[in-house]
Amino acid sequence: MDMEVESYLRPPEMYMPPYPAKVVTLATGGKLVIRQVTRDAVPTLLQAVKPTLEVPRDFYDIVGARLYAELLGWYRHRVRDEFCLVGQIDGLLVGIVNTRSFSPEVDISLHTLAIERGLRIGAHLFAAKMEYSIEYLGRKEVLITAESPIGFRRWMIEYGLEKREGQHELGGATPFALTRDLYFRSKDRLVAGERPVPADIMKVAEREIMIASEEDILEKILGAKRKVIQ
Numbered sequence: 247m248d249m250e251v252e253s254y255l256r257p258p259e260m261y262m263p264p265y266p267a268k269v270v271t272l273a274t275g276g277k278l279v280i281r282q283v284t285r286d287a288v289p290t291l292l293q294a295v296k297p298t299l300e301v302p303r304d305f306y307d308i309v310g311a312r313l314y315a316e317l318l319g320w321y322r323h324r325v326r327d328e329f330c331l332v333g334q335i336d337g338l339l340v341g342i343v344n345t346r347s348f349s350p351e352v353d354i355s356l357h358t359l360a361i362e363r364g365l366r367i368g369a370h371l372f373a374a375k376m377e378y379s380i381e382y383l384g385r386k387e388v389l390i391t392a393e394s395p396i397g398f399r400r401w402m403i404e405y406g407l408e409k410r411e412g413q414h415e416l417g418g419a420t421p422f423a424l425t426r427d428l429y430f431r432s433k434d435r436l437v438a439g440e441r442p443v444p445a446d447i448m449k450v451a452e453r454e455i456m457i458a459s460e461e462d463i464l465e466k467i468l469g470a471k472r473k474v475i476q
């Protein structure tokens with residue numbers, strides 16, 4: 247690789263303090279570990295995103311395709327200041343969230359993808375990325391948009407986000423803001439989890455990001471409807 251040319255192609259990077267992992271106890275009693283991953287995890291994560299590209303239901307296809315491109319862009323140093331958190335239960339990957347920092351004041355929320363459904367895993371992961379942006383990175387606000395009605399209900403309605411002028415980075419859609427004030431007002435209700443993660447649980451999460459088979463991922467996302475679209 248010509249590193250001189252490469253140095254022009256790579257965007258600059260801002261320092262980000264790490265996100266401390268946490269564990270959320272789900273309604274089923276399952277332990278959802280939410281933790282930050284580095285670029286090396288991307289090829290593994292992409293295996294889980296790939297099956298979603300052909301699932302129009304609940305807008306998994308557009309969210310999956312964009313998330314795939316963003317993660318690959320991060321891996322190949324073509325996206326500026328992105329971070330990624332994952333959710334795992336017993337090591338198995340059940341959701342992914344990512345955000346891009348626009349400036350020391352503003353983050354741009356990119357995507358939330360839940361692979362296991364019906365347990366608010368997506369909601370917990372979204373809350374975790376807001377927690378990171380506001381509490382650990384010290385942003386004044388996060389700009390958010392939704393690509394699906396479920397997303398709109400989960401973010402715009404549940405947090406009462408403030409509608410803003412202008413265009414969100416994701417296709418120019420209407421941006422909504424989570425301000426620091428809104429975040430702290432919603433925190434008790436929406437941001438869950440305990441730290442530190444018990445050592446045995448953390449060890450399982452860090453040992454390997456396990457990916458369900460394509461078959462299982464489709465089953466989890468589509469539930470009973472799967473048989474109809476085949």
Ligand SMILES: CC(C)(COP(=O)(O)OP(=O)(O)OC[C@H]1O[C@@H](n2cnc3c(N)ncnc32)[C@H](O)[C@@H]1OP(=O)(O)O)[C@@H](O)C(=O)NCCC(=O)NCCS
Pocket residue numbers: 304305306309357358359360361362363364365366367368369370391392393394396397398399400466467468469
């Ligand atoms: C949006 C998303 C992250 C929310 O994840 P979540 O908080 O874990 O919520 P779920 O998707 O499990 O459930 C959403 C609703 O559908 C219901 N549901 C559960 N399992 C379902 C299934 N297999 N199929 C369809 N709906 C299901 C839930 O009961 C829930 O209802 P509620 O809102 O009354 O609680 C997730 O739906 C997702 O990844 N969607 C596709 C990508 C997307 O839209 N991302 C957000 C872009 S803004």
